Amino acid sequence: MFAEERHRLVTEQLSLQGKVGVADLSERFGITRETVRRDLAQLEQVGVLRRVHGGAVVAAKASTAEQSHTARTTQNLAAKRRIAAKALELLPQGATSILLDAGTTTELLAGLLAEELAVPRAEELLVITHALPIAQRVSPALPLELIGGRVRGLTSAATGSHTLAQLDSLRPDIAFVGANGVDADFGLSTPDALEAAVKTAIVGCARRVVVLADSSKLGETALVRFAALADIDTLVTDREPDAELAAALEAADVEVVLA
Template identity: 60%
Template sequence: MFAEERQALIVDLVASSNRVTVSDLATRFDITPETVRRDLDTLESSRQLRRVHGGAVSFDRQSMAELSLEERQTQHSDEKQRIAAAALALIPASQTGSILLDAGTSTELLADLLVDWAPAAPADELLVITNAVPIATKLAANPAIQIYILGGRVRGLTRAVVGPSTIAQLDALRPDIAFVGANGVHAEFGFSTPDAIESAVKTAIVRSARRVVALADSSKLDKETLIRFAALGDIDVLITDALPSNELAAALAAADVEVVIA
């Protein structure tokens, strides 16, 4: 097999599985690891994949890649709707309670469902704390819900309120449940996001709540982005739309994370 043919097959493998390893490629093509590394170097130089430790990944898995809120709202919308509905089922209507909604598309869909929330009895109340400007705006339309929006700097790309003052406010709060989004959920790396400032806020959200529920559609599973904001064991429940891979499922079970498939 010519090198060009082999490299074309490697590109196809990366496209289908998102990641390849040097050892697997060496076995598949019956070549030395050194030859595989030369192939990967050639393909990276032509921007057909990206080298990582032990192998390569597709370019769409760059650790700092981040879409805008508007772009993310058009992706996996059906799956996110199901995830939001499953998250809504965790919010009580029959007692006074507080929840915290992180900025993100899945949490914003949860907020859409909460616009119609009503208490089971007149004395029951729900306080929603959020660092998301769109979520606070939507929920302000429901007089049955008290809204507390965290202060700080608004990050234009995601409409999230971030910064040291946001973290300081979170450190003084203890909500019953926090719903947090993630860009990546990985067996070894945990829950991650591309931006350092938002990661710090997410870490504070996870630290603040009595119970933490992560909302992540299946496109985020087995993915790593730049910055870890929580280990698997820091999360109580993961709501997603498909069964995790065997490796991730085992890691979640070992960390005592309940997995809800929406």
């Protein structure tokens, strides 16, 4: 088989599965692992993939890769809606302070809060957020406390020392947090250090931490870890985690809720 044909098949597998393994490709094509590594190096040079230990992932899954807010709102939308609806069921009864992290799934949850709970529970709920899209969803239907700071254009969320100082002074009842990666070993991660610092502060200040992550995030890692699995209480997702992640979540005493 010519190299061009191997490259085409590798690209197809990446588009379907998001990753390839050196050992698997070596067996599939009947070539040495060194030849596979050369193929992957050539594909990396043209931006098709990013090499990782034992294989490669699509370039979009590089540790610092991050899509715009507009692009993310259309991805895995059905799963995110189910996750948001399930997250709504986790709210405690009575007066509750709710801290919402930036993210497209938390934004959907904000919409549900405003649409379904505004009338019966408006006086009992306080929503706190540093994300402008979430603030727009919530206000004026529910009481809102907006945390300030330098707004990052890609996510429209406040970051920096001013944001962290405000979070440090809070103790909300429940926080809903997004993540770009949920990994058995690395924990919870995101591509940007400033966003990671805010997420760490949110996890650290809340009485209960619920992570909202669709199944495309499971088993993935981004550049910056912001929390260990043991730092969170609940993971809401749309698919059972694989055996390795499921065991790690159980060991960390994390409740897994399927939407």
